[in-house]
Amino acid sequence: MLLGVDYYPEQWAPSCMEADMDRIVELGCNVIRIGEFAWHRMEPQEGAYDFSFFDGVIDLAKKKGLQIIFGTPTATPPAWLIDKYPDVLSQFEDGAPRVFGGRHTYCFSSAVYREYCKKIVTKLARHYRNEKAIVAWQVDNELGHEGSDLCWCPRCRDAFQQYLNRKFGGDIYLLNETYGTAFWSQEYNRFDEIPLPAPTITTHNPALRLDWERFCSENIVSFANLQTEILHREIPGCTVIHDFPGGGLTKHVDYSDVSKKLDRVAYNNYPVWGGQKEPLLPSEIAFGLDYIRGLRRENFWVTEAIMGAQGHDITGFLPRPGQAKMWSWQAMAHGCDSLIYFRYRGATKGAEQFCYGLLDADNIPRRRFFEAQNFFQTVREYEDVLSAPIPSDVAILYDYDSLASFRIQQQSLLLDCEREMKRLHSVFFKAGQTVDVIPARMDFSKYRLVVIPHMIVTDPDFAQRLKAYVAAGGVAVVTYRTAVKDRDNNLTFGKVIPVDCDDLLGLVVEETESVQEWDCIPLRGQDRCATAGVFRDMIAPTTAQVLYRYDDAFYRDFAAVTCNSFGQGAAYYLGTTPDEATLTSLLHQAMKRAGLVPLSLPEGVESVVRKGQTRTLRFLINHNDHSVDTLGVSLEPFGVAILSF
């Protein structure tokens, strides 16, 4: 179990380093994370590689008993490189370059930049190939974060055209047919006529836009793989990680693809950021952790855990005493098995002066330092269980193409797929049920219950897998706008919605409405009324049992929520976004059908059960700012109890 801090020795006077490391040891650390962002320190002028500074850091760290996670510095090209090749800079939608000065300002399509990255990573790897103190290598930093996943430069246009040329085997007629460019006379005679989907009058072809989303993702994936491959080649057996930021489902890159060639996934976990008045909801933080664990369906590291308020130009909520430590425990409960705090000491200079670390500029240990120290002391006791894998009974599936399809055509102004997923996830969270959030391409046949939210882009193969799963006894919960489009983001001619799943779900969708409000439509169930909003399907059931119908004039004959028995299993269909109580009751019903028992926990209390080889632990986590008694335990505000049985 690695426990440590992010330490940026190049940002401090050399005279501080020994005292810093002594105190890092005193904190309870066995590792420091260094190197990321420090390109200029390693190559102050083109070709003048110089790792002596970090040699010194590593020597001292080893002397103090600390191991190293070393980051490649490619998230921040040095000024001399940008000066020599200004067109390495990526561009905004209007063609203005992102000027040197922030981070992630490079274009992923730049062959020049890739060449320089190859060189520095290769040099680094060769220099440290025998350094046993380096326990892991991190490539770049938070790839695609903060808008860096999109670039609109002419080179990206070329690369996109080449991507399409490859995809369509050089056959422009096939592209035209696939995209339906006959619409609005958009037929291309050559691949080099194809534009980026940049601002224009009205909007671009949705199939083109989906391919653009895929191109953006592949561009980042190949950039990450380039470094991973060098590291694996140069340092056989090394552990390569990447530190993913939050919000993965909203990015123009599929992190599950980025993680494929990595050895371990790492997460930068920020329950507060910028001007937030309140932290993320407990279930939202859990969703982020479950998504990260789902990238490779295995345990992960947290490379940036926080103790203080965070933000570049704006900060917000200050985590209360004990609260951030609780978040560390929550991360462990959800599959984190190594944790690094961001950062040892807050920066006095540069853009992150208000990202608070364990220490402030005055260098005096206070509450945040001692909380981290206490956490490190305690957490080691549970290593046996925390390093065990997490088997979940429930999975929520996501699909990059479908998420992208909604970015392209949101359809309802309130339709936010990530929010809908979190809403579904929160019901399981509150029921004490562990959930894997995984890409739809993964095998889901072993789960008891699978949720498929708004998976608008599907294909016959997925439909087949889903039917086989339910037929074999699985329980599926499918929500509206699933199975509406094919893999090219087109509607399917001659097939009813849900495409290829009407038999599984026992229904046909006759009409739809984008509702643009929450909880405005009355529903009637067998013994209770409800409300719904955002969007609705007018469902004509064939074999499905109706759980709720619409109760407004004109649509009283249409179903809103149904359940269909199919083979040994059952498939629920939510044709609208129901109110929270109704959603809870429906998912509880589905859980019971799947043989799962929803726990009843006090508001704000989380329960996670983890099984080790020799013992089982229940983590009881009180996210409330007041005490709670539950399951015979009295939890302090933000308190965590670990029950062993």
Added chain:
Amino acid sequence: MLLGVDYYPEQWAPSCMEADMDRIVELGCNVIRIGEFAWHRMEPQEGAYDFSFFDGVIDLAKKKGLQIIFGTPTATPPAWLIDKYPDVLSQFEDGAPRVFGGRHTYCFSSAVYREYCKKIVTKLARHYRNEKAIVAWQVDNELGHEGSDLCWCPRCRDAFQQYLNRKFGGDIYLLNETYGTAFWSQEYNRFDEIPLPAPTITTHNPALRLDWERFCSENIVSFANLQTEILHREIPGCTVIHDFPGGGLTKHVDYSDVSKKLDRVAYNNYPVWGGQKEPLLPSEIAFGLDYIRGLRRENFWVTEAIMGAQGHDITGFLPRPGQAKMWSWQAMAHGCDSLIYFRYRGATKGAEQFCYGLLDADNIPRRRFFEAQNFFQTVREYEDVLSAPIPSDVAILYDYDSLASFRIQQQSLLLDCEREMKRLHSVFFKAGQTVDVIPARMDFSKYRLVVIPHMIVTDPDFAQRLKAYVAAGGVAVVTYRTAVKDRDNNLTFGKVIPVDCDDLLGLVVEETESVQEWDCIPLRGQDRCATAGVFRDMIAPTTAQVLYRYDDAFYRDFAAVTCNSFGQGAAYYLGTTPDEATLTSLLHQAMKRAGLVPLSLPEGVESVVRKGQTRTLRFLINHNDHSVDTLGVSLEPFGVAILSF
């Protein structure tokens, strides 16, 4: 009477066409609209004209008994053209081009583009000059819609300079004097120094900006005329139409000028679009129809009537069963005498996947199909009356220069001329009174009542016409900010406001205030109190009778609303925007003065009387989602009754 659907055969597999046409006939159609947007299908490479596809479509249509409305394809330049001449693309305000991929992306000033348009339209016309099945030609599509009415490219700057050079006869001193460029040292020595009114520090000269608005309009008018003239020349006797979009009063083009050379005006009528939570108000839909009828003061076609929800990336309100059919009836009542539904079947590919047609992608006829079929069956019975002209007693005047002047200087943040006009119009709508919405340049001497809302730009000639109208017994309703500026968008030195109309109205405006709120100012009338907002004139009456005074401290001595007898007629002046009840009562008073009888109808019920040669019809239209009894008739939700007498 043409009844049909918009059909885009190039978007579907050829194998579908015959079955589609059979069903189009089954629907009750006698016409299909084709061709618009299909440039690449007609000219897949430069100069390689090939109309064989459409030859086949027309042959089959004729076989099935369908006639054709053929659209020129110029709204969507093909990719090869843009590839060859990228600067055909129009530009955003910041100079970024609108990239290929949407529609209407061309610059109206591009001589290159006009040349290519000339060629394709001429070729088309020559190819089909003897095709009798083509009953009408449509030029381009929704000219100036979706922001395409403005372009900021260097070529537009040149063209604008040339436009000014022509307008001022090459006399730059005359331009300087006219614009008052002495203000802020903006005197020009040469026409080629003149900028586009693009973003700068503060704001541009308002006279220059008005000429820019005129230039933009003329540019589009001449583009339309270019095609109309070719068609008229090549196919003598043909009917040329254009399909105007909604929102004409807010565009940077005067559609009444575009319509001058056309043979018929057509309208794309969208009571719902994009993320609307509710359809447009019944009176707003009527306003749009009355405006379209007013373009040439004659009946019109609807080329795009809708049955389903509509939108590119976002959709909203789904028209309830019967509701969209009711809108078709409403259009007929307001002067539509041929109606085409948009579109036969929704697109499965391309940007308009969520513009729902009569059929969905699954190709199964359902409610929307059958409603249209029912409408087509019934409407033919009324052709005798529906083809008769509509004589109105009331006119609302608009003036492109004045509308532009408010776009340039809105004066009050709430002052929205289109909204104010619709508010005035709705009082007549609710009173069952037919209204023509016409350009102020048209002769209005025959109406009983004329409304002149916010016509800030006037001239002595208009003042003279207005006085003659009232002197001869007409009733005029004039609202604030009328007759404030001259035709150059300048204030008039040495004249009181309303300029040249103070005698007609019997008052002088002493001060004004932009109020920025609704209904916040107390008014007192003879026997009732009222409120007003948005803007107010402090009126010093000379001969006018005071109907309302302000009732707040400081301005109690000033009138707010007046009426002046002038010759045989009367001129009302509204110095502010009164609350709805007060506006209604004032306009009812004006109607009575003009010898008109305001009807009293239930909320949401519209009554339109149409006279044919042999019978008179009353259309009773229930815009409510509930039943209503009125005039002895029981109307279903969204029901329409047609009483003959």
Added chain:
Amino acid sequence: MLLGVDYYPEQWAPSCMEADMDRIVELGCNVIRIGEFAWHRMEPQEGAYDFSFFDGVIDLAKKKGLQIIFGTPTATPPAWLIDKYPDVLSQFEDGAPRVFGGRHTYCFSSAVYREYCKKIVTKLARHYRNEKAIVAWQVDNELGHEGSDLCWCPRCRDAFQQYLNRKFGGDIYLLNETYGTAFWSQEYNRFDEIPLPAPTITTHNPALRLDWERFCSENIVSFANLQTEILHREIPGCTVIHDFPGGGLTKHVDYSDVSKKLDRVAYNNYPVWGGQKEPLLPSEIAFGLDYIRGLRRENFWVTEAIMGAQGHDITGFLPRPGQAKMWSWQAMAHGCDSLIYFRYRGATKGAEQFCYGLLDADNIPRRRFFEAQNFFQTVREYEDVLSAPIPSDVAILYDYDSLASFRIQQQSLLLDCEREMKRLHSVFFKAGQTVDVIPARMDFSKYRLVVIPHMIVTDPDFAQRLKAYVAAGGVAVVTYRTAVKDRDNNLTFGKVIPVDCDDLLGLVVEETESVQEWDCIPLRGQDRCATAGVFRDMIAPTTAQVLYRYDDAFYRDFAAVTCNSFGQGAAYYLGTTPDEATLTSLLHQAMKRAGLVPLSLPEGVESVVRKGQTRTLRFLINHNDHSVDTLGVSLEPFGVAILSF
């Protein structure tokens, strides 16, 4: 005492001029302000200087007994100049130029533009060097207003690099060390690698950004000085002024630096502008006047006093009868000793048609004209007192670097330093206490009470001055975020907050929170409760007395407001933004501690005491729209009473 109008003779027919001047005299004027913005009239073509028009104006003015304030015309480069050198135009952040047509469109870094300015100013000065009727020269107009304080052109980038090169003595290593460019690998090898802090991914180095703010300011200062120096050199003994706009604290230029080389400061005083629903608050108008007086800590002129509503494209509140005249009196009470109305007659042409003058386009004198006339008649009686200097007991300090630092990193979304300052100032305003708003670099040792709001950037020298002030018996009121950063906008390593002032204030700030809401945090004082918001320091007092503690869970042990005795004086510390009543009570306590007596005045009534050589006046100003009785005087709505004693 100069009393006059802004007159723009070049904007009117020459035939008007004599009648205009006669009426200007009738109005009670002794001066007209002319010349600004009239470059083309003076140099219609390059090098063709021609001052004959203004010669005529001045001749006639002298004949009528009017003196002249002459403005240099450099705020508006003529079209021929921009045509010849288009790159004189400044640029928006995205690189688009501000096109010719507004004003202030030039880039302050343009050597070409400076050269042309030098020439025209020199020519002007030489032409009129012996013209005794010219009592003052105004340079340019409202420098840096309306966004003209920022330009993002390549030339500015060069100039910024040169500025930094000079500042760091050519030592790029010193810059790197100072900025901490080790953060995110932003080390520069050469000055010409440094970017402008234009949009990028995330945000720029805060030290770089502060230097950018300083560069922008110096650029404008040197531009003003260039002209001032020419005028002083060419016309020895002349009076040079500049007319500053409102909102000085929010500009990217330090007006106290601009004013250093001037002879007198002038102010364009706009209590209403644009779409305001209400005028600025009485105390806000007073704040603006006190800030202007503080620029050089001496009396000032008002070059643009208003009588009517104002705005370019949008106008708003119409000053009520008497209200604008009252604002003129308020300006006099606060140190104005010469007042010019903007403008004699509103423009009929050009961008300011809705900036209402004393006369409207109809040229008929009405209320606004007569109010101004009445003011001019009366104000002369008080010249003896109004020309005396104003000694204040209270100062509020501001610091350009600190204000800029909050523009760079606002920290809390609600943290608006100008608003916070105005809030503090309003307590003194309501207590009838005269306040100087002055730059922190000025000597403040003579005041009884000094307020230091949010002075985040400080240095040991300032700390020393502040300590000496309090030690000698002064009372200081310091608010949170003061003394957090050094002069490079960096946090200070190894020092507690407030840096170097913890002994003065008797406390240490242990943690902080950006609160993002008003009045949401409970406070408890000794005998009253309170609320606070926006931001908060968790204060650990050492020697300070606690006035308020936080009263929410977790932070009950930390102080929120304290007072520390230090030497002969006292230093208050406000660790948060308290509610209004609490702020008032705290500042009253501080005033009493400083020996000042807070007046108790009716809401909306202002009291200003001015001492002349022979008499003392109390100005009682009723900002209410209703009558008020106070101090034995009955004040009309917007009435002003001047009590002599």
